[in-house]
Amino acid sequence: MQSYSRFDLLSGSGEVRARMRSHDWSGSPLGRPETWPSSLRTAVGILLNSSYPMFVAWGPDLNMLFNDAYIPILGNKQADALGMPFATLWSDIWAEIRPLVETALSGESIFADNLLLMMDRNGFPEETYFTFSYSPIHDESGSVAGMFCACTETTRQILGERRQRFQLEVADQLRGLSEPDRIITAASALLGQHLKLTRVVYAELDLSQQALRVDSEWNDGSVDGIAGARFSFAQLGDAMMEGVQRGGPFWVADVETDSRTASQAAAYSRLAARALLAVPLRASARGQSLLVLTQAAPRRWRDDDVALAEDIAERIWSAVERSHAETSRRRAEAALSRQLAAEGDRLRGLFEQAPGFMAVLRGPQHVFELANAAFLRLVNRRKLVGMRIADALPELAPQGFFALLDQVYANGKPFFGHEALLVLQPAPDEPATERFIDFIYQPVLEVDGSVSGIFIEGYDVTDRRLAADAVRDSEERLREGLQAGRMVVWDWDLKSNEVSYSFNAMDVFGHGPADAPPNWGAVHPDDLPVAIAAAQKAIDARDGYESTLRMIRPDNGEVIWVEVRGKVLCDAAGMPLVMRGISIDITERKRAEEALRTADRRKDEFLAMLAHELRNPLAPISTAAELLKLAQVSEPRIARTSEIISRQVEHMTSLIDDLLDVSRVTRGLVTLEKDIVLLDQVIANTVEQVRPLVESRRHQLTVDIAPDIPPLLGDRTRLVQICTNLLNNAAKYTPPGGELLLRARVEDGALALLVRDNGIGIAADLLPQVFDLFTQGERSPDRAQGGLGLGLALVKSLVELHGGSVNAESGGAGRGSDFTVRLPLPALHADPAAMRSDPLSAGQAAPATQLHLMLVDDNVDAANTLAMLLELQGYVVSVAYRAQDALDRAANGAPGIFLLDIGLPDMDGYQLAKRLREQPATSDAVLIALTGYGQEQDRRRSEQAGFDYHLVKPVEIDRLSTLLAQLSQTARAE
Template sequence: MASSAEPANQQQEKSSVRSASQTETRQVKQQRKWFEVTLDSIGDGVITIDVDGKVTMLNPVAEALTGWKNSDASGQPLEKVFRIVNEDTRAAVENPALGAIKDGVTYGLANHTLLIAKDGKEISIDDSGAPIKSGGELLGAVLVFRDITERRRNEQARALLAGIVDSSEDAIISKSLMGIITSWNHSAEQMFGYTPEEAIGKSIIMIIPPELREEEKMILGRLRQGERIEHFETIRVGKTGKRINISLTVSPVRNSQGEIIGASKIARDITQRVQAEKELNRLLTSERAARERAEAASRAKDEFVAMISHEIRSPLNAILGWSQMLRQGALDKTATANALESIERNARAQAQLVSDLLDVSRVITGKLRINSRPVDIMNSLESALESVHLAAEAKQITIDVEREPYATVVTGDADRLQQVLWNLLSNAVKFTPRQGHVSVKIARTNSYLEVAVSDSGIGIPEDFLPYVFDRFTQADTTSARKHAGLGLGLSIARHIVELHGGTIAAESAGEGKGTTFRITLPVRALRPPEVESPQPIVPIDTIANEIMLNGLRIMLVDDEDETRELLKMMLSSHGAEVLAASSGTEALAQIDECQPGVIVSDIGMPVMDGYMFMKRVRALDSEQRSVPAIALTAYARAEDRLRALAAGFQMHVPKPVEASELVMVIASLLRRI
């Protein structure tokens, strides 16, 4: 019985083992199925290999990326199915799955890797490899990789854009809708002085001047509405406080849903352009002002020509008219006296007109000179009062004088100061109506002497007062004006006063309210006793006419024919023997033979000027090198005089020169007086 039961037990055990094995097989198949479904459903490519590096499986994603079917790839070397190179160098790179088998560790994601597919297509991938172990036994490795072509393309685009932004000469800045800076390129750093670390995360207000902060509110408001702001010219401020003129373009930045999340700003430095525009505007304004001045000068010239024509013709008419009447002998004694008085009066007016024109010419050319010496201003005033006395009496105008008892002596030219006072007094009489009043007050103020000439006349309009001392300027320049004149006297007076180190000013409360002219002159330092009465001055012409230059041989050097002839006649009339030369070269050739007692030479001559001529004379190897010499020239500046003396001349006489002056200079140089 026992023997018959044993087979039954064995049979039952075998059945149990068979059942368990079948159950385990089903579970393994089910797990494998789940594994295959999982591999098929994941988005990454998966390749498994055995310990020999032979492919055992490709999931569908791996098949699509490599171009290999699972059936074709099985048993193939991994390097053949999965061929990878470096994206930048194109060099082969180590396969991470093979590295995992070799080292028994997981290899992380590789960067910049290209997969070369079966058809040669290149795909940017990220890949990693890990060993497959069971109970410590290495069975193979798994390779996981994914297609990152789109990501790499975006990265490259971003890198390209970043390179463009960073290399742009314009400052490119991005910010949020709250005005917080989110990016800051290199040009922004160069323009504003802040590094990206200093700027990013800060408010854009940091570069906006306080007075322009409202602009940011306006810009953000327009951005929220989706507007683009182009070429908005404004001012920003750098880290150092430097203000920068910029042209600003602001564009809204949107997210993937189209929502506006910030702004991109492009700022171009236009400081140089703005400065150039300002300079251009300044030049245009200057040119416009110059043109207006030129037009005004042209009008003034036309008015001056018309005025001078009138002022010259009017006295000429009286002179010619009365001269013809006198020639006809049709006038009685009284009429003849009136005629002669009229001719003399108008001739003097003509002389004064010519004198004023010459003085203005000297003022313009800088040739108006003063002969400085101690002058009692009271003497000049008395002479001026005497000149206007008859005119004041004719209009029944009273002239009161308030004198300063002491210290009325100044350093100056008596004739020129008398000319100034005469001009002020004659104007006061001219512009004051009949039975009016003129006053003169002389007072000492500190170290200055003030002379005030006031009248009760027609006054000066307020708008004309600043121009009263300008040349050829009168308050009334129309043909209907009541008072004659060229408008030169006050201009000449101002220049003369300034040459004396003084000032002159005009005051008037307006038309019909009179005028006051004030002159200030430095007082000469004197001892308290009164100044001696001046001795009568003998005219220089009288002295010069008595001087004779008999026996004196003069060498005259001048390149102008008419000047040589005139000077030769002037000097010959005083008994001198004159040898004339037209150039320095000609004079040097004749000097030893001529043996002059004095040389009179021009300075401005062609080829060899007067300076060079005199240096050659002083370098002669004869007695003529020490002959006295006078420079006679139109170069009348102080530096011209010093240059002439340095060249070897003993005297410097500016042109134009009168015969009496030249004779006196020669006689003085040769000690004949």
């Protein structure tokens, strides 16, 4: 995979950025991103940082680059779209947009508003609308090299406006119809023509016969009629019938590929129903009705299509119900007229007690003659009888109710209102209230047929309307949430072993109930036993179920990760009845976690190799500098050169050590070797290490250590490292001639170490991040002593390992900085004189005399310079550049000590060490590893291979000399 760590264009978050980083650009006409011209990089940078849908088409083939917001527009094309030629990607609409593209490539920008495009991006041609602009992009030579597009899909808006116009048309067409058959026929024809359908069927469900009867139909003339036909539920499939009987819409984009209808595909094909949408009408006393929309070709049903079908179904139901209600009302009116004289009092009582509101208006001025209790409650018990409705309820004037009354009074035809909005306001200073009502304006006819008044009847359906709105809103939110979270909701009936899924199961997981428990067909075979065992355990315990497992999508064979959570529900007897739960696709999260683990492992491997490769050339440089010192050359320049080389080697070694220390600390691989430590020793070692840098920058260092500071319990080497890093940091960020302070006090039972400087200070926005990895202040030209931004991060980690804390303060730019370390002071009673010290860091012992050493290293410069240095110290040194040469020489004259490099060409140092241990002549020899690998696992491996000591390149000459001197004294004593 190509690395873009130095290519800012592709760094950052976002799905397209991730794709572009992982994309194989070697075969692309665009070339690798770091080679792109600045004009292309600028355009791509704009679109990648925009939340507005955009793309760039570049080069002769107009290869595509786009942003995250453009992905939904691509649909199923998005997986392979990156870098694809524009004409290939959008071949289905190329004929329509080609003239626009050519205009842009000629150097002229062009804009399209709500352009109709028949796209095939989801498996079916679909009507889409877009508003967009094409703008030419000029390369560095001034030629048009591509084009830039910002676009908005307006399909939902255009179709929504069309649907509103259509709904108004339907309302107008149905308003003048009263016969149910005419209402159904007209509505079906309008819906079929608007959606360009093959057939619209109005049918009744006969539950006793388990059959569906087609009462009426509309078709586009391309198919035979089926009005009057009957179809058994078995012919239509259980999925469809169960769906509509539950009261919700049921739709299938392609009956042949949808698992719910595939087995009935032949039957549907004979009806020219390749795609279908079934919408149940609200059940009434006469039974359950159904509106079925079909198309001879596959079709992706939009949410708008479903909503429109439901709306038309509701209008048909309302119109039919109004028709039946009108018939019933006429019959009731006739009966009322016949019985009025004899049952006047009884009728009035019933009128008053009716659950629905009722009122009688007389004359063309609509004067209230009667109003029952329910009507009075509706209008806040206002005085009505004897008043014109316009005077009693003046707020209704702009709402259209009075005009409807006039209309009914004039034409003698009743009016039916369904869930009409009624806004009531008893007084101007009172708040208005909104109610939804179903009502009938029924004309009161005299013997001669003239209209003398209007009878009003209705029901307050506000609660029903609000509940329905809440249910629809809740269902929509649930649908959106399940889609966005790639979450599937399921119910597992433990008695029937049947599983029901939410609508998006096929989209998210590519499977339906056939691959669900108890078959478990989609679960990865390696995870199947654990998944079944966990489910059975939850059932047995009547408890919750949680599992993370892999699934193999039945539709495309892709392996995905799924997090499953469920809960067992029991019946009244406590027996497991249902397991209900959710399944979430967590594949992307798993991939991200694996990517992070891989990146972390590669980082560690890279750091180890980097340290090894940097240490190898430092070894001969360091040794050469020591040789210059030992040669006692009188030339001052050579002496100064030797000192410079030594200092720079120490600086490079310190950077490498910090790099590896940070890696080990962040992975939790550093353990402290705690002992009783005197602060004076720590400060002395610290000052010794920072003196060259302090003196080179002419700083004044003040050390202020309070007397009688008790011993610490810690790792002396790491404590020195903490203090050294803080002082080095202060020295580097203080201009020459500055003042540094190292102060130690006991405060509140803890040791407080303060490092203060009067340097450049720390800006307020940088202060919270100074202890983060790779954080540095802005460098000025006079500060050549730069670092990697690791020192303070390492300080913080090491201090916290000791149970302490570190804090940074600064007054701002130019006001210096304070770093305070607080370390716990345990109750210790130790004799400082008895404290341990590192035998290899104590002073150098007397030089050995005539001790035979063998140095094995394939780096000729490193081997020869170290050999010369050791010979000047009085050792007899033989050098081998290959492992086999060392074995041959050792067999003839066995040296007492071997200094072995690990990375040898013919066999590595670990193998050579084992071979030397196996030879009798060298089995007791001292083996010292000299290597660029210095991590803890490298030391353990050298110990397992038989090495006595492990030294890291570039080796500290004093440390090596001390070790050899001690080994020489031991050899003489024996």
